[in-house]
Amino acid sequence: MKSKGSLLIKLLIIQYLSSLFVAQNFDFFYFVQQWPGSYCDTSQGCCYPPTGKPASDFGIHGLWPNNNDGSYPSNCDPNNPFNQSEVSDLMSSLETNWPSLACPSSDGISFWTHEWDKHGTCSESVLDEHDYFQAALNLKNKTNLLQALASAGINPNGESYNLSDIINAINQSDGFTPSIECNDDESGNNQLYQVYMCVDTSGSNLIECSVSPTGANCANQITFPAF
Template identity: 65%
Template sequence: MEKNSVTLTIKFLLLQYLFVLSVAQNFDFFYFVQQWPGSYCDTKQSCCYPTTGKPAADFGIHGLWPNYNDGTYPSNCDPNNLYDQSKISDLISRMQQDWPTLACPSNSGTTFWSHEWDKHGTCSESNLDQHGYFKATLNLKSKFDLLQILQNGGINPDGGSYSLSSIKTTISNAIGYTPWIECNSDADGNNQLYQIYLCVDKSGSNLIKCPIFPNGQCASTIRFPSF
């Protein structure tokens, strides 16, 4: 009986491992998501600057999220592979600059980065280990300067309003692919540019045409608040 019990336990653990591995391997693409800090902070909820100080007036990384072509996504794929900051010590200065936290209370960003790895990064483990995941995300940010792209098209974070179509067209003309725009509401209820989604292949390196866009809709004209 005891031997059979041990055998069953081993089989069960092996099945669990294979299931986690299959989930991590079977995603179809990434959403690379950047957020505008002015829109994060310009809400009734407000925001808190990180302990390193006010971030730059630039789009900041939200995350690199594995997704399926049907619009669903895997999450928390490996609870045994938790965030370990010692593995990305050489990237921290870049992360503080390009992946800042705006959550309250003010903090160093570790909670934010830990959440992104544990929920999303572990589902890309077959393609990118922890260091590879964060480095690939930072490299995407460096490669596609969304603020500069928008400003080149005359779209500036000056509190003015711009057509949603002009924002999409400006980005599409620069990168070759149509982005998805997520809006939120400021403290007065006005629709504003909040997050920009680009689609990336499973290597985490190359933009692709988005197989599917998230749900949600912006107004035809939206604000681009200052920060």
């Protein structure tokens, strides 16, 4: 009896520790969208998905749990890998709004698998797999970055714009200050690449960021390339 009791206690301890591991705490999400023109015109290049060239619009990169001290959890539950059947009703929207531009050409499954396994599993305490991807799609519709920039006369035409004007345009539209990440095209021009918005732990509401992402690498003047 003693050995059975000891085994039960050990199993309960393991179960408790496992629950802590899966339901890691985090303070907010980064909702990250990328401009396909800036992804594709680097020396690395890009590959369109089998469905063809994506729309000339910002695409979702990910919804990433983060902490106020700048750290972030990752790969929180290897026992709950991406399951395509869980998001079967979202496939069309994911293909449109969350396309993969990586090479070789991909239908997006590997991209979404990576995002769920690395980031999504760390939000399981509030969002299951379907809710996680639905939350990102909802945020994409809510922010509408391309329209926000166009309303301020900022268009993807290869022209140069003030970084502060880009930030202000998004702030005026959505009510919160974004962080902008830049990269360089093949000619070395600094350009608008990714937009980070902060979201509360429900995955639903934009909030003001408590910490900025590292590695923004933006000049005061950046280009907004065509796609």
